[in-house]
Amino acid sequence: MEPVHVDRAIRVLVVDDEQLVRSGLRMILQSAGDIEVVADCTGAQAVEKILGHRPDVVMLDIRMPDVDGLTVLRRLQAAKGTPLPVVTMLTTFDTDEYLATALREGAAGFLLKDTDPEQLVRAVRVLAAGGSALDPSVTRTVIGGYVEGTDDAQEAKKAAGSLTVREQEVLALLGQGLSNAAIAGRMHLAHGTVKDHVSAILSKLGGLNRVQAAVLAERAGLTRTSDEGYRDRA
Structure with missing residues (x-):
């Protein structure tokens, strides 16, 4: 973290x-x-x-x-x-x-x-x-439990499709559990830029929080669940 x-x-x-x-x-x-x-x-x-x-x-x-x-x-x-x-x-x-x-x-x-x-x-x-x-x-x-209780993967893909390509890239890394700082390092972007992207993503997805957005990324096939789980990492 x-x-x-x-x-x-x-x-x-x-x-x-x-x-x-x-x-x-x-x-x-x-x-x-x-x-x-x-x-x-x-x-x-x-x-x-x-x-x-x-x-x-x-x-x-x-x-x-x-x-x-x-x-x-x-x-x-x-x-x-x-x-x-x-x-x-x-x-x-x-x-x-x-x-x-x-x-x-x-x-x-x-x-x-x-x-x-x-x-x-x-x-x-x-x-x-x-x-x-x-x-x-x-x-x-x-x-x-969350995936079983939500609509099918097509709905998640449709929601993710409303994002820009760059936002989808950020969402995929967010879905892997990376913190804003880690995403910035991975994508070679400024921390503030990533923070803005994350805010835009959560807003476009209907006001989800980071955990919910991570689940949507998994459901949409943007990423896969890691053994370490969804958590903030440094």
């Missing part, structure tokens, strides 16, 4: 039904120095806390006994007129059937709760900078 520079602390809110998990994530994230955990709560309190604290990133447990993560995500989407934070789903399962649904609902990341602390911190930084983070161990589940 590319280094991320911020002018202020990244504000994070953690949602999980287990106090021990919330405390552990808080300790890991705040030890980074540039991340502030502004609150932690259960699913039942999540929407109120998120709208009240306006965090940059929400780490949202996908399975909770009171109000699950998918319900929280949908309620946030229904909060009209409110800028939504970047949401990454937390799970203990690499075969969680809800992951693909979360992707369709707008989640920008998927992380296992036992993710290495350093990787967890780097993922939050990438998410705060507008990127996406997908643990490689859940890639096949997300891609498989």
Whole structure:
């Protein structure tokens, strides 16, 4: 993942039904120095806390006994007129059937709760900078479930066909999980140019996030799923 520079602390809110998990994530994230955990709560309190604290990133447990993560995500989407934070789903399962649904609902990341602390911190930084983070161990589940729930490959090819040739090249590399910096290096372009291309691509594809666009690239045959999965790499 590319280094991320911020002018202020990244504000994070953690949602999980287990106090021990919330405390552990808080300790890991705040030890980074540039991340502030502004609150932690259960699913039942999540929407109120998120709208009240306006965090940059929400780490949202996908399975909770009171109000699950998918319900929280949908309620946030229904909060009209409110800028939504970047949401990454937390799970203990690499075969969680809800992951693909979360992707369709707008989640920008998927992380296992036992993710290495350093990787967890780097993922939050990438998410705060507008990127996406997908643990490689859940890639096949997300891609498989999402593809099964979408229209056939012809629809994906039609969507990709609305892009310029250069944008399709960028989309193919985005689909391989490359960060903007890595795409710039591969294509010998300025970082800002790639950032503009990615923004245009996501807009033309109907406001998709990076993970959704990566899946579309796979579905359209622009790239193939790598063993490392869809994630930001340096």
